[in-house]
Amino acid sequence: xxxxxxxxxxxxxxxxxxxxxxxxxxxxxxxSSVKGCMIIxxxxxxxxxxxxxxxxxxxxxxxHENVYMPLFIPESLLNKEKDHVEGFAPEVAWVTHGGSxxxxxxxxxxxxxxxxFCEHYAxxxxxxxxxxxxxxxxxxxxxxEKTTRPFLRSREFLxxxxxxxxxxxxxxxxxxxxxxxxxxxxxxxxxxxxxIRGKKTEKEKFAGAVDTYTVETxxxxxxxxxxxxxxxxxxxxxxxxxxxxxxxxxKLQYVHQTSWGMTTRVIGAMIMTHGDDHxxxxxxxxxxxxxxxxxxxxxxDAVLEKSYEIARTLKEKGIDVKVDDREKSPGFRFAENExxxxxxxxxxxxxxxxxxxxxxxxxxxxxxxEVSLENVLEExxxxxxxxxxxxxxxxxxxxxxxxxxAKTKEEMASVIEEESGFVLAPWCGDKKCEEEIKEEFGITSxxxxxEDALTTxxxxxxxxxxxxxxxxxxxx
Amino acid sequence: xxxxxxxxxxxxxxxxxxxxxxxxxxxxxxxSSVKGCMIIxxxxxxxxxxxxxxxxxxxxxxxHENVYMPLFIPESLLNKEKDHVEGFAPEVAWVTHGGSxxxxxxxxxxxxxxxxFCEHYAxxxxxxxxxxxxxxxxxxxxxxEKTTRPFLRSREFLxxxxxxxxxxxxxxxxxxxxxxxxxxxxxxxxxxxxxIRGKKTEKEKFAGAVDTYTVETxxxxxxxxxxxxxxxxxxxxxxxxxxxxxxxxxKLQYVHQTSWGMTTRVIGAMIMTHGDDHxxxxxxxxxxxxxxxxxxxxxxDAVLEKSYEIARTLKEKGIDVKVDDREKSPGFRFAENExxxxxxxxxxxxxxxxxxxxxxxxxxxxxxxEVSLENVLEExxxxxxxxxxxxxxxxxxxxxxxxxxAKTKEEMASVIEEESGFVLAPWCGDKKCEEEIKEEFGITSxxxxxEDALTTxxxxxxxxxxxxxxxxxxxx
Numbered sequence: 001x002x003x004x005x006x007x008x009x010x011x012x013x014x015x016x017x018x019x020x021x022x023x024x025x026x027x028x029x030x031x032s033s034v035k036g037c038m039i040i041x042x043x044x045x046x047x048x049x050x051x052x053x054x055x056x057x058x059x060x061x062x063x064h065e066n067v068y069m070p071l072f073i074p075e076s077l078l079n080k081e082k083d084h085v086e087g088f089a090p091e092v093a094w095v096t097h098g099g100s101x102x103x104x105x106x107x108x109x110x111x112x113x114x115x116x117f118c119e120h121y122a123x124x125x126x127x128x129x130x131x132x133x134x135x136x137x138x139x140x141x142x143x144x145e146k147t148t149r150p151f152l153r154s155r156e157f158l159x160x161x162x163x164x165x166x167x168x169x170x171x172x173x174x175x176x177x178x179x180x181x182x183x184x185x186x187x188x189x190x191x192x193x194x195x196i197r198g199k200k201t202e203k204e205k206f207a208g209a210v211d212t213y214t215v216e217t218x219x220x221x222x223x224x225x226x227x228x229x230x231x232x233x234x235x236x237x238x239x240x241x242x243x244x245x246x247x248x249x250x251k252l253q254y255v256h257q258t259s260w261g262m263t264t265r266v267i268g269a270m271i272m273t274h275g276d277d278h279x280x281x282x283x284x285x286x287x288x289x290x291x292x293x294x295x296x297x298x299x300x301d302a303v304l305e306k307s308y309e310i311a312r313t314l315k316e317k318g319i320d321v322k323v324d325d326r327e328k329s330p331g332f333r334f335a336e337n338e339x340x341x342x343x344x345x346x347x348x349x350x351x352x353x354x355x356x357x358x359x360x361x362x363x364x365x366x367x368x369x370e371v372s373l374e375n376v377l378e379e380x381x382x383x384x385x386x387x388x389x390x391x392x393x394x395x396x397x398x399x400x401x402x403x404x405x406a407k408t409k410e411e412m413a414s415v416i417e418e419e420s421g422f423v424l425a426p427w428c429g430d431k432k433c434e435e436e437i438k439e440e441f442g443i444t445s446x447x448x449x450x451e452d453a454l455t456t457x458x459x460x461x462x463x464x465x466x467x468x469x470x471x472x473x474x475x476x
Numbered sequence: 477x478x479x480x481x482x483x484x485x486x487x488x489x490x491x492x493x494x495x496x497x498x499x500x501x502x503x504x505x506x507x508s509s510v511k512g513c514m515i516i517x518x519x520x521x522x523x524x525x526x527x528x529x530x531x532x533x534x535x536x537x538x539x540h541e542n543v544y545m546p547l548f549i550p551e552s553l554l555n556k557e558k559d560h561v562e563g564f565a566p567e568v569a570w571v572t573h574g575g576s577x578x579x580x581x582x583x584x585x586x587x588x589x590x591x592x593f594c595e596h597y598a599x600x601x602x603x604x605x606x607x608x609x610x611x612x613x614x615x616x617x618x619x620x621e622k623t624t625r626p627f628l629r630s631r632e633f634l635x636x637x638x639x640x641x642x643x644x645x646x647x648x649x650x651x652x653x654x655x656x657x658x659x660x661x662x663x664x665x666x667x668x669x670x671x672i673r674g675k676k677t678e679k680e681k682f683a684g685a686v687d688t689y690t691v692e693t694x695x696x697x698x699x700x701x702x703x704x705x706x707x708x709x710x711x712x713x714x715x716x717x718x719x720x721x722x723x724x725x726x727k728l729q730y731v732h733q734t735s736w737g738m739t740t741r742v743i744g745a746m747i748m749t750h751g752d753d754h755x756x757x758x759x760x761x762x763x764x765x766x767x768x769x770x771x772x773x774x775x776x777d778a779v780l781e782k783s784y785e786i787a788r789t790l791k792e793k794g795i796d797v798k799v800d801d802r803e804k805s806p807g808f809r810f811a812e813n814e815x816x817x818x819x820x821x822x823x824x825x826x827x828x829x830x831x832x833x834x835x836x837x838x839x840x841x842x843x844x845x846e847v848s849l850e851n852v853l854e855e856x857x858x859x860x861x862x863x864x865x866x867x868x869x870x871x872x873x874x875x876x877x878x879x880x881x882a883k884t885k886e887e888m889a890s891v892i893e894e895e896s897g898f899v900l901a902p903w904c905g906d907k908k909c910e911e912e913i914k915e916e917f918g919i920t921s922x923x924x925x926x927e928d929a930l931t932t933x934x935x936x937x938x939x940x941x942x943x944x945x946x947x948x949x950x951x952x
Contacts, residue, residue, distance in 0.1 A: 030596060030599060030600065032545070032546060032592060032595055032596060033550055033552075033553055033595060034546040034548050034549070034550060034583070034592070037546035037547070037548065038546070039543065039544070039545055039546065039592075039596055040543060040544040041543055042541035042542065042543055042611070045541075045542050045543050045544055046541070046542070048544075049542065065518035065521075065522070066518065066521050066522070066525065067515065067516060067517055067518055067521050068515070068516040068521055068524075068616075068634065069508070069515055070508060070510040070513035070514070070515065070632055071513070071585070071616055071618065071632050072510050072513065072569075072632070073510070074509055074510060076509075077509055089575075090575045090576065091574075091575050092574075092575065093548075093571045093573070093574050093583075094571060094572060094573040094574075095569045095570060095571050095572075095585065096570065096571075096572045096573065097569070097570040097572065098567075098568075098569050098570075098620035098631075099565075099566045099567050099568065099620045100566065107510070107569075109547070109571065109585070116508060116510070116515075119508055119509060120506060120508060120515055123506060124506065135518065139616070140544075140547055140615070142547065144574035144575045155574075156546055156547050156548070158544065
């Protein structure tokens with residue numbers, strides 16, 4: 001890297017410091033005087049816009065509609081569902097005054113909007129003909145966290161929250177799993193992050209849910225990040241909020257409900273899955289700029305002209321491209337574009353032009369390749385596909401190599417001491433064992449995987465007959 | 477209308493009641509237990525999404541980037557610019573507790589984000605090379621209003637706020653007017669609402685601005701609605717927030733600043749400009765559904781097939797279309813789709829099919845026309861263009877007929893007594909006269925128009941030499 005370039009901590013020296021360095025130096029975020037909140041800068045927000053576009057398309061294709069609910073929830077409304085309020089009340093921000101007047105009832109800033117959706121659905125759903133209702137909301141929510149980190153844990157964050165009501169338990173469960181798979185496919189196909197699709201234990205599930213499903217991802221350092229959740233609520237909220245409908249036989253029934261959410265946290269997941277000591281590495285399918293063209297030499301007209309000509313050719317094919325012709329050294333420009341994780345760099349100088357070639361540099365492996373100017377479009381398209389695939393496979397192979405099986409506490413202890421990553425171990429289903437593992441090893445149950453979950457091995461904790469295989473790990 | 481259909485108040489009987497009836501019965505909004513806030517339902521939100529798409533495209537084409545700032549503003553930060561805090565402090569919501577702990581400093585929920593942008597710009601702008609910065613934010617803001625109405629005045633509303641900083645006064649002023657024209661063109665070309673582009677008086681300008689520009693629109697009942705504003709700040713905030721940069725000569729300079737915003741209020745403007753006693757009337761350029769196809773008769777296969785065939789043909793040309801084949805009477809379906817303001821309805825029954833025709837019904841004039849099934853695509857495309865143009869021209873001609881000139885207080889008095897709409901009258905520029913007019917006639921200055929503003933006539937209030945022509949009127 002050029003001496004002018006802002007350096008970052010090495011990923012293997014101090015992962016936490018490396019992470020915040022990348023967030024700041026890749027111009028994703030900035031801090032402000034609002035403690036615990038972050039500013040999402042244009043480059044970070046452009047990534048979020050692409051995430052929104054991809055998810056929103058998938059939501060609409062599966063029949064969902066967007067709505068907007070109020071930012072505030074009256075205290076009495078939040079209190080209506082017992083488990084829910086217990087889970088959220090300790091971490092909400094309270095509005096007590098409007099202008100100079102004290103409010104007669106406190107309002108919390110929404111930490112999540114189940115209660116508002118319930119009230120609305122109770123109001124608009126009357127008959128089986130009104131079902132299902134498949135709503136989603138894009139908004140920001142607030143949770144008063146004590147310690148915060150950009151994207152991962154922040155007092156305010158951006159997200160979408162889907163809330164649906166259905167006539168039957170089966171339909172609601174189908175929706176819960178459908179949206180879990182929308183999340184899983186999105187993470188794998190677009191963000192190139194391998195996921196484990198699974199179910200949370202009773203201890204780890206969402207406040208008020210019957211079942212919580214999760215897409216769990218593993219970061220470069222082996223730590224788990226819960227990257228999206230989908231909840232099946234049964235009729236618990238329906239009973240608390242009196243959400244009923246008349247069925248075909250004119251009988252009053254409770255609706256069955258789901259909710260599911262994904263947040264700006266997945267930007268953190270992407271950074272910590274793919275990033276390296278040069279900074280961010282973005283999968284082509286989400287990168288706001290897929291190709292940067294860096295003309296080299298003293299701004300010769302012919303080189304500049306060719307650069308813009310290539311840019312036009314790529315743009316016509318729908319490839320987001322930027323020409324970086326700033327009056328800075330090539331080294332500086334290379335380093336800065338690498339910091340921002342742009343998947344492909346095209347380098348072109350006077351001698352390349354003479355030879356009718358340019359150099360393609362790929363961000364994921366940092367490899368270079370000379371290609372003929374005639375083939376540049378085809379080569380770039382091919383390379384973007386290759387990078388996307390390689391990033392996924394590389395992350396998956398790394399993750400798989402960091403999943404360790406254990407059958408006894410001793411094995412678990414030695415794995416945890418020597419390795420980072422997940423431990424896959426049998427569990428009897430008893431909350432006490434789960435708590436004991438957490439106490440003893442500092443790891444929590446990530447999920448019971450949807451595939452190959454059953455086991456006949458003994459519980460890793462108590463030695464009684466095991467029920468499920470569970471992924472255990474440290475979490476963000 | 478069918479007897480089953482929900483009826484609304486007549487527009488000419490009780491305009492205010494008609495307005496809220498349309499908001500509710502066209503499924504745009506719902507109320508909740510959060511006083512003064514509204515739920516934006518799927519159909520209302522789909523309109524907002526189209527507005528966002530159109531505006532965002534225009535912002536990006538003019539070089540702007542989106543960012544996201546925190547929801548909260550610490551009291552000390554809000555207090556930094558004197559005029560600004562005086563304008564907003566009386567109407568902000570205050571967060572005083574996070575979880576069970578009292579905060580050491582109160583945070584207000586953003587009523588607008590100038591102060592946060594200023595702090596950020598002070599942090600990231602160092603040199604003339606960093607300028608201009610052209611940022612925009614899509615978010616919700618909160619103002620603790622005493623009386624509220626859907627879309628027009630609500631304690632929380634959705635908007636975009638652009639905030640830019642520039643090296644020179646000239647550039648900042650150019651930006652201010654450029655964005656005013658983006659708003660004006662958007663309102664006229666997309667929402668079919670004629671606008672008056674003008675400048676606010678000192679009395680009516682934004683808290684902290686040097687100049688506020690506005691796009692003023694007139695509703696069906698003659699009342700004014702400020703539909704977008706663009707502010708030139710000079711270096712007032714720059715001095716308060718120490719926003720400086722080194723110029724080409726290495727001298728420290730203050731930046732020059734603008735901000736501009738448009739809100740969900742324009743949905744209200746659209747309702748009140750175009751709506752009628754059948755409900756909403758949407759301009760084709762913004763309608764989420766441009767064409768609804770209503771098959772008539774006992775769901776004969778051939779009719780249904782033809783309906784879906786037409787739908788496919790339209791969809792392929794990018795026209796948003798819906799087939800309404802619900803088991804409801806044609807009258808019910810006609811009325812409900814009219815309530816929702818869908819620009820074109822295609823009616824097709826067994827006899828039409830025999831004759832190889834269908835009926836096109838246009839929402840703006842409620843006129844029908846029989847067309848050959850062979851030409852249906854071309855006819856629909858042509859009709860959508862005609863409706864868009866007609867809606868604009870009709871609104872403009874109505875508005876123009878409701879602008880009344882007055883040269884004396886007596887003329888103003890008689891105009892106000894006999895007519896609704898705007899009064900166009902000369903003004904000397906003295907705030908006292910402006911206050912006197914408001915006191916005496918209950919109308920405020922809407923704006924000094926950008927075109928034909930100068931006058932030599934005497935001030936309508938004091939009789940001294942006039943300076944500007946001013947539009948006066950009642951406002952929402």
